[in-house]
Amino acid sequence: MASSSPVRHAWRVLLGLLLVTGVLFGINALGVYVFQKSSWTPELALDLQGGTQIVLQAQTEDGAAPSQEQMDQAAAIIRQRVDASGVSEADITTEGGQNIVVQIPGVADEATRNRIKSSAQLEFRAVLATTAAATAFTGEDGKTTPYPTPDDSLNATPTATPTDASDTAWITDKLQAEFLAYDCANPQTDPARAPKDQPLIACDPSGTAKYLLGPAELDGTAITDATSGRDPKSGAWLVQLTMTADGADAFGKVSTRLYQNKLASLSPRDQFAFVLDGSVISAPQMNGQILDGRPSISGSFTQESSKTLADQLKFGALPLSFEVQSSGTVSATLGTQQLQIGLIAGLIGLALVAIYSLIVYRALGAVIVASIAVMGVLTYIIICILAWRMGFRLSLAGVAGLIVSIGFVADSFIVYFERIRDELRDGKSITAAVEDGWGRAKRTIYISKSINILAAVVLYILADATVKGFAFTLGLTTIIDVFIFVIFTHPVMQLLVRTRFFGNGHPLSGLDPESLGAVYRSRSQYREVVTATSGRGAKNVRSRAEADRRQTIAERKRAEALATAGTTTDESPRSKAEEGEN
Numbered sequence: 312m313a314s315s316s317p318v319r320h321a322w323r324v325l326l327g328l329l330l331v332t333g334v335l336f337g338i339n340a341l342g343v344y345v346f347q348k349s350s351w352t353p354e355l356a357l358d359l360q361g362g363t364q365i366v367l368q369a370q371t372e373d374g375a376a377p378s379q380e381q382m383d384q385a386a387a388i389i390r391q392r393v394d395a396s397g398v399s400e401a402d403i404t405t406e407g408g409q410n411i412v413v414q415i416p417g418v419a420d421e422a423t424r425n426r427i428k429s430s431a432q433l434e435f436r437a438v439l440a441t442t443a444a445a446t447a448f449t450g451e452d453g454k455t456t457p458y459p460t461p462d463d464s465l466n467a468t469p470t471a472t473p474t475d476a477s478d479t480a481w482i483t484d485k486l487q488a489e490f491l492a493y494d495c496a497n498p499q500t501d502p503a504r505a506p507k508d509q510p511l512i513a514c515d516p517s518g519t520a521k522y523l524l525g526p527a528e529l530d531g532t533a534i535t536d537a538t539s540g541r542d543p544k545s546g547a548w549l550v551q552l553t554m555t556a557d558g559a560d561a562f563g564k565v566s567t568r569l570y571q572n573k574l575a576s577l578s579p580r581d582q583f584a585f586v587l588d589g590s591v592i593s594a595p596q597m598n599g600q601i602l603d604g605r606p607s608i609s610g611s612f613t614q615e616s617s618k619t620l621a622d623q624l625k626f627g628a629l630p631l632s633f634e635v636q637s638s639g640t641v642s643a644t645l646g647t648q649q650l651q652i653g654l655i656a657g658l659i660g661l662a663l664v665a666i667y668s669l670i671v672y673r674a675l676g677a678v679i680v681a682s683i684a685v686m687g688v689l690t691y692i693i694i695c696i697l698a699w700r701m702g703f704r705l706s707l708a709g710v711a712g713l714i715v716s717i718g719f720v721a722d723s724f725i726v727y728f729e730r731i732r733d734e735l736r737d738g739k740s741i742t743a744a745v746e747d748g749w750g751r752a753k754r755t756i757y758i759s760k761s762i763n764i765l766a767a768v769v770l771y772i773l774a775d776a777t778v779k780g781f782a783f784t785l786g787l788t789t790i791i792d793v794f795i796f797v798i799f800t801h802p803v804m805q806l807l808v809r810t811r812f813f814g815n816g817h818p819l820s821g822l823d824p825e826s827l828g829a830v831y832r833s834r835s836q837y838r839e840v841v842t843a844t845s846g847r848g849a850k851n852v853r854s855r856a857e858a859d860r861r862q863t864i865a866e867r868k869r870a871e872a873l874a875t876a877g878t879t880t881d882e883s884p885r886s887k888a889e890e891g892e893n
Contacts, residue, residue, distance in 0.1 A: 318809060321802035328798045333694045335786060342699040348697035356400035356416050356706035361652050363419040364641045365427055367411045386411050400704040407473040414641055416704045419489035433531030436511060436524035437476040438582035443520060446494045461488035461677025471730045476525035477568060477580045489748055490523045515591050522591050524584050528565055537625035544551060548612035550621045559604025570596035593620055653710040660714055664685035665722050672728055677801055679724045686795045690788055712784030719763060720792045724800060727752040735824050741808045741816060749801050754794060763789045844858055
């Protein structure tokens with residue numbers, strides 16, 4: 312019963328591997344046929360597939376050229392926003408001192424385009440008035456009449472000096488008329504370029520509501536982080552902000568003022584608008600004083616809309632405003648030919664590993680080839696799933712990481728098989744050698760793979776974007792390598808050594824004790840060695856030489872001492888016999 316326990320364990324583990332593989336294929340099938348967002352082929356990056364190019368031109372209030380520092384900061388923030396949308400391997404560069412070129416693999420969807428186009432300055436403004444986005448009103452006679460164009464003769468200067476950003480003194484006669492006549496579908500001015508110290512008329516992204524806002528009191532630099540999550544009490548989705556020390560102090564004063572307006576029922580002057588690219592992305596009501604710099608925004612959010620708002624607030628602090636200069640498609644920088652060359656290189660590497668394994672390990676080499684094949688299947692389907700769930704795209708650098716991983720995978724099996732052979736040289740049975748070799752090899756493999764994963768993580772964090780694909784695939788395949796080693800290679804070996812071919816040490820199995828130099832029963836007792844110079848005797852001589860070569864210094868000294876003692880003991884009887892004959 313004890314000998315069959317490893318067999319039952321091996322079959323259970325292999326069944327678990329089959330179940331995991333089926334689950335992965337099932338997940339990707341859901342993405343393909345149900346959600347229609349996945350594919351049975353990995354998504355390719357910009358260098359292999361081409362994609363969409365959007366050119367953004369910086370806009371400044373005085374028309375002066377922006378500084379390079381501002382452009383670099385804007386490019387970094389746009390990259391963060393693009394990455395947050397699930398698109399990877401994007402190429403974002405500055406061009407001509409005033410343009411930012413954004414290149415995205417494949418066809419950019421409307422949501423991704425909006426994220427890029429709306430990547431402008433973020434402002435916090437108090438709400439003075441709000442109404443439905445209409446350009447006409449209905450009179451007492453039931454007829455609809457368009458709001459008249461504001462008369463230039465209307466008063467445009469506040470009659471009293473406003474005391475704060477929520478003061479209605481900001482609303483002049485002319486501003487009131489402009490607000491009523493403002494058409495969200497056809498704005499007369501660009502709200503993104505409005506002066507920060509003056510009121511602003513803006514609409515929500517859908518164009519269904521318009522707002523009259525006070526001067527800007529904070530900008531996006533006051534936010535250090537923004538995350539989405541659920542309210543622990545109500546379970547509703549909300550956005551949690553974290554502000555700088557200066558931002559927390561300024562926001563504390565603003566929240567105190569707005570909360571007092573709420574207590575005085577001065578709606579909508581108890582609201583605070585987040586204005587991104589001249590559009591009101593959110594205008595929540597102030598429900599209390601917030602002095603710790605951690606306000607939360609609640610409303611009718613979904614998981615997706617709360618995450619989108621969090622990303623906009625977190626990555627919206629651009630030092631410049633931008634407008635889209637052009638949008639079109641770009642061809643692949645390397646193309647399918649380079650991909651084919653990379654795949655051919657991978658096949659050549661795989662073939663060389665297979666040939667080497669079969670020559671050195673004979674039939675055991677088939678276990679290496681089978682393990683690499685199983686790993687290839689799992690890696691392929693996981694990359695397909697990651698393309699759907701994380702936007703991962705396979706670049707030429709990523710292909711290189713997959714090719715390099717073939718050699719790293721073979722290392723695991725070589726360490727394992729050599730440990731098994733060492734146990735056989737110590738005189739153990741083949742089944743015992745497999746179990747003891749596994750116990751020793753896995754520690755070595757875990758340590759080496761941990762170093763590989765650590766190197767991949769460091770490379771992914773510190774390296775340029777063009778190298779991140781290599782680091783990602785290298786780390787991914789290393790994790791899968793350990794998984795295959797535990798859940799496939801060892802269970803297969805447990806089953807194979809119980810077959811006649813491997814269990815009896817067939818010369819072609821790669822586990823023949825005699826060919827491995829296992830010519831001693833223990834570390835102190837050698838089997839009898841035939842001193843013939845040809846045939847099986849010569850083979851045993853070579854096996855003895857192999858065993859001698861692999862002995863440690865202590866083992867050699869002990870063997871020599873035992874051999875010397877054995878010679879003395881054997882000579883005594885012969886001497887007595889010879890004396891008797893004489």
